[in-house]
Amino acid sequence: MSGRQDRQTTPDATPGTKPDTMTRPPGEPRGHSPGGTYLGMPAFPQAAALSTRDGRLRANLRHATHTIRAKRAQAVAELDDWDRLRRAGAAVKDRTLRHLDHYLLQLEESVTRAGGTVHWAADAAEANRIVTGLVRATGETEVVKVKSMATQEIGLNEALAGAGIRAYETDLAELIVQLGGDLPSHILVPAIHRNRGEIRDIFREHMARWGRPAPEGLGDRPADLAEAARLHLREKFLRAKVAVSGANFMVAESGTLVVVESEGNGRMCLTLPETLISVVGIEKTVPSWRDLEVFLQLLPRSSTAERMNPYTSMWTGTSGDGPRSFHLVLLDNGRTDTLADQVGRQALRCIRCSACLNVCPVYERAGGHAYGSPYPGPIGAILTPQLRGMASPLEESLPYASSLCGACFEVCPVAIDIPEVLVHLRERVVEGGPATLRGTRTVIKPARKHTAERAVIRATGWTLDHPGVLRHGQRLLSRTRRLHPRRLPGPGRAWTDTRELPTVPAEPFRDWWARARGDTA
Amino acid sequence: MRVGLFVTCVNDTLYPRTGQAVVTLLERLGVQVGFPMDQSCCGQPLFNTGYRHGTEPLVLRYARAFRDYDHVVTPSGSCAAMVRENYPRLAAKAAAESRGEALTEAASDAAAKTYELTEFLVDVLGVTDVGAYFPHTVTYHPTCHGLRSLGLGDRPRRLLEQVKGLELRELAGAEECCGFGGTFAVKNPAVSSAMGRDKAHAITATGAHRVCTVDNSCLMHIGGILSREGSPVRPVHIAEILAATEGAR
Numbered sequence: 001m002s003g004r005q006d007r008q009t010t011p012d013a014t015p016g017t018k019p020d021t022m023t024r025p026p027g028e029p030r031g032h033s034p035g036g037t038y039l040g041m042p043a044f045p046q047a048a049a050l051s052t053r054d055g056r057l058r059a060n061l062r063h064a065t066h067t068i069r070a071k072r073a074q075a076v077a078e079l080d081d082w083d084r085l086r087r088a089g090a091a092v093k094d095r096t097l098r099h100l101d102h103y104l105l106q107l108e109e110s111v112t113r114a115g116g117t118v119h120w121a122a123d124a125a126e127a128n129r130i131v132t133g134l135v136r137a138t139g140e141t142e143v144v145k146v147k148s149m150a151t152q153e154i155g156l157n158e159a160l161a162g163a164g165i166r167a168y169e170t171d172l173a174e175l176i177v178q179l180g181g182d183l184p185s186h187i188l189v190p191a192i193h194r195n196r197g198e199i200r201d202i203f204r205e206h207m208a209r210w211g212r213p214a215p216e217g218l219g220d221r222p223a224d225l226a227e228a229a230r231l232h233l234r235e236k237f238l239r240a241k242v243a244v245s246g247a248n249f250m251v252a253e254s255g256t257l258v259v260v261e262s263e264g265n266g267r268m269c270l271t272l273p274e275t276l277i278s279v280v281g282i283e284k285t286v287p288s289w290r291d292l293e294v295f296l297q298l299l300p301r302s303s304t305a306e307r308m309n310p311y312t313s314m315w316t317g318t319s320g321d322g323p324r325s326f327h328l329v330l331l332d333n334g335r336t337d338t339l340a341d342q343v344g345r346q347a348l349r350c351i352r353c354s355a356c357l358n359v360c361p362v363y364e365r366a367g368g369h370a371y372g373s374p375y376p377g378p379i380g381a382i383l384t385p386q387l388r389g390m391a392s393p394l395e396e397s398l399p400y401a402s403s404l405c406g407a408c409f410e411v412c413p414v415a416i417d418i419p420e421v422l423v424h425l426r427e428r429v430v431e432g433g434p435a436t437l438r439g440t441r442t443v444i445k446p447a448r449k450h451t452a453e454r455a456v457i458r459a460t461g462w463t464l465d466h467p468g469v470l471r472h473g474q475r476l477l478s479r480t481r482r483l484h485p486r487r488l489p490g491p492g493r494a495w496t497d498t499r500e501l502p503t504v505p506a507e508p509f510r511d512w513w514a515r516a517r518g519d520t521a
Numbered sequence: 522m523r524v525g526l527f528v529t530c531v532n533d534t535l536y537p538r539t540g541q542a543v544v545t546l547l548e549r550l551g552v553q554v555g556f557p558m559d560q561s562c563c564g565q566p567l568f569n570t571g572y573r574h575g576t577e578p579l580v581l582r583y584a585r586a587f588r589d590y591d592h593v594v595t596p597s598g599s600c601a602a603m604v605r606e607n608y609p610r611l612a613a614k615a616a617a618e619s620r621g622e623a624l625t626e627a628a629s630d631a632a633a634k635t636y637e638l639t640e641f642l643v644d645v646l647g648v649t650d651v652g653a654y655f656p657h658t659v660t661y662h663p664t665c666h667g668l669r670s671l672g673l674g675d676r677p678r679r680l681l682e683q684v685k686g687l688e689l690r691e692l693a694g695a696e697e698c699c700g701f702g703g704t705f706a707v708k709n710p711a712v713s714s715a716m717g718r719d720k721a722h723a724i725t726a727t728g729a730h731r732v733c734t735v736d737n738s739c740l741m742h743i744g745g746i747l748s749r750e751g752s753p754v755r756p757v758h759i760a761e762i763l764a765a766t767e768g769a770r
Contacts, residue, residue, distance in 0.1 A: 044709070045708065045711065045712075048709060048712050049710075052714075052715040342617075361700065362709070362716075365712050365715045365716060400705065400708045401709065401712075403700055403701065403702025403703075403705045404702055404703070405698035405702070406669035407665075407669070407698070420610070423568065427571040430570065430571040430572060431571060431573065457570065457575055460566075460567070461567055461576075461578070461579070464530065464561045464562040465578045465582060467558065467559055467561050470561060491707065494706070494707035495706065495707055495710070497710065497714075498745075498746060499742060499745030499746050500748040500749050501745065502535050502536075505535065505536070505538070508534050508537055509528050509534075509540040509541070510558060512537050512541060513540075514558075519556070
C-alpha cells in the first residue's frame with residue numbers, strides 16, 4: 001500500500017470535515033434501509049420524505065455534495081475543450097453501443113488470446129452462479145473485493161454468503177458500509193451519509209467481527225480512521241487467494257480491463273491474489289486505447305474533481321505479473337433491453353462518475369437510499385427502471401423523482417439528457433407502449449395505480465383543448481374566490497401542507513383582454 | 522411585425538396582471554400585440570407527467586392559434602422551453618409512429634417563432650432599457666428552464682439593471698432549483714417543499730423586498746412558501762417590474 005492510500009475517495013467526503021451532528025446509535029441501519037438489501041423498498045416519495053426530516057443526514061449530504069460540486073466545476077473549467085471532450089465521449093459511447101455485438105466478440109477474442117476466460121451472464125442470477133462456481137473451484141471460502149457497481153447491482157456478496165463464501169469489501173467507504181450492515185448511498189462515496197464520528201463507532205464496534213479489531217481508543221481523526229482501515233485490510237490483502245472486481249472500461253482491441261481508483265486498495269486486490277474474477281457490464285466496452293484516452297480525462301475531473309486519478313490499473317488477461325487465473329464475466333442484466341430503447345439507451349453511456357448526484361437538489365435532500373438501488377440520484381432514476389423493468393411501485397416512482405431542473409444533464413461528462421429520459425420513462429409508466437423485456441419486444445400496459453390521475457389528465461386535456469369550456473371554468477373559479485379554503489383536503493394537501501394557495505384574480509386575462517380591447521373572437 | 526402574446530394557462534387563470542404587464546410593456550416599446558382567443562395551454566403539465574399523446578392536440582392548437590403571427594412572446598421560461606424543446610421531440614416520436622405530418626409542421630413552426638419575454642426584448646427588439654421605474658430592492662431567481670433549457674444567460678439581469686430606482690440583490694445558490702417542477706410539487710411534496718424552503722430562506726436572506734423570475738409557476742411555489750413561512754418578501758413576475766412606471770420620472 002502506498003503512502004497515498006489514506007487519502008479519501010473524494011476530498012472531504014468521507015470521514016474528513018463533515019459536520020459532526022450524530023444523533024443515532026452507531027451501526028444501526030437507517031429506518032428506511034432494510035439492512036443489506038434493496039429488496040422491498042418503499043416507493044421514492046415515502047422514503048425521500050423520511051430523509052427530509054433527518055437533519056443530520058441533510059447536513060452531511062449538503063456539505064459533501066456542495067464541496068464536490070464546487071471542486072468539479074473548478075476542475076472542468078481548467079479545460080477549454082471540455083465541451084468537445086464531452087461530445088467526443090458521448091459519440092464514442094454511442095458508436096460502441098450501436099455496434100456492441102461486434103465489439104463484445106472482439107473483446108472476448110482478445111481476452112481469450114491473453115489467457116483469460118470469458119463468461120456470458122444474461123442476468124444477475126446467472127452471473128452470481130458463475131462467480132460462485134469459480135470461487136468454489138479454487139477451494140477458497142474468502143474473496144477480497146475491489147469497489148464495483150456491477151457486483152452491487154447483482155447482489156453478489158449476498159449470493160456468495162449463501163454459498164458459504166465471505167466477501168470482504170476493501171474500498172474504504174464500502175468497508176464502512178459493510179461493517180455497518182448498511183447500504184451504499186452514493187456511487188463514488190458509498191458512505192457519504194456517515195460522518196466521522198459514526199465511522200469511528202462502526203470501526204470500534206464491528207471490525208473485530210470481520211477480522212483485525214480497531215486499535216484501542218480509536219478517535220475520529222481522518223488519519224486515525226484511515227490507519228485503522230489500513231491495518232484491518234492489510235491482513236485481508238496478504239491472505240486472499242481470490243479477488244473479485246468490476247471494471248471502468250474494457251478495451252476491445254487488446255482485451256485490457258481498466259480500474260480507476262483513489263486509494264490503491266483496488267490495486268492490491270488486482271495484483272496479489274492468484275485468481276481474479278471481474279464482473280463487468282457489457283456497456284463498459286470501448287473499441288480502442290485512443291477512445292480510452294477521452295474517458296480518462298472526463299472521468300476523474302467529473303467524479304473526484306482531479307486532473308488524473310491516483311491509481312489507474314490496467315491488465316490484459318494473465319500476461320505479465322499478477323493473478324495466474326483471470327475470468328471475465330460479461331453482464332447483461334437488462335442492458336440489451338435498454339439498448340433497444342431509442343431514447344432510453346443513452347443511459348448506457350454512463351461512466352459512473354456521480355457528477356449528477358452531486359448537483360442534484362433532489363438527491364441532496366432525499367439521500368441515496370431512497371432510490372432503492374446501488375444507482376442513486378438522477379442516473380439511478382433512469383437506469384434502475386430500465387435495467388429492472390418497472391415491475392414494482394419503487395421503479396414506477398423513480399422517473400418522477402426529479403423536478404426536471406436539468407442540472408444533471410449540464411454536468412454529465414457523456415451528455416446524457418437525463419430529463420429527456422425521465423419524461424420518456426414517465427410516458428411508459430402512464431401510457432405504456434412498446435418495450436423490450438428480456439430480449440422480447442412487447443407492449444407494456446399503463447400502470448394501474450395511475451388510473452385516477454389518467455382520468456383527471458384526460459379531462460384536463462379535453463378542457464384545455466376547448467377554450468370556451470376553460471373560460472367558464474376560470475370564471476367559476478374567479479366568482480367563487482372568496483369561498484376558497486386556505487388548506488385543501490385530500491390530494492390537494494400535498495400543496496397546502498407547506499404552501500399557501502395563490503389568490504385567484506377577479507377575472508382571467510382573456511376576460512380582461514375582451515373587455516379592454518373589445519375583442520371577443 | 523405581427524406579435525402574438527401566448528399568455529399561458531397559469532397566467533391567464535391566476536396571474537392576469539402579468540399578461541397585462543406584457544401588453545403594456547410591448548406597446549410602450551411600439552410593438553402591436555395580438556391575443557388569439559383560441560390559445561390555451563402549451564401542454565407542459567401533461568407532457569412532463571408522461572401524457573405525450575394527450576399533449577398532441579394542444580401542440581396543434583398552439584400552432585393554429587399563432588399561425589398568422591411572425592413572433593410569439595410568452596412570459597414563461599418553461600412554456601417557451603416546452604415549445605422549443607419538447608414540441609419537436611413530441612413530433613419526432615409521432616413521426617416514428619407514422620402519424621406525424623401535421624405535428625411535425627406545427628412543432629417546427631411553433632418552435633421557430635416562440636420567444637420568452639426577456640429574450641424577445643433583448644434579442645429581437647434589441648433593448649435593455651425599457652423605460653421602467655420600480656423603486657424597490659429586488660432579487661432575481663433564474664428559473665431552471667430559463668437558465669438551462671433556453672440559455673437566457675444575463676438577459677433578465679441586463680434588463681433589471683436598467684430599471685430606474687431598482688436595487689438588485691445577489692441571491693445565494695441562485696442556480697439551484699426552487700423545487701416546483703410541475704407535478705413534482707405534489708408527487709414528491711416533501712422533497713419539493715424542502716427545496717422550496719431552502720430557496721425561500723436564501724431569498725429572505727438577501728433582504729430584498731421582492732423576488733422576481735421569468736416564470737409565475739415557480740413563483741407560485743416560492744411565494745406560497747414565503748407567505749406560509751411569514752417572510753416579508755413578495756413574489757413578482759419580471760414583466761410587472763419592466764412594465765412598471767409607478768407614476769415617476
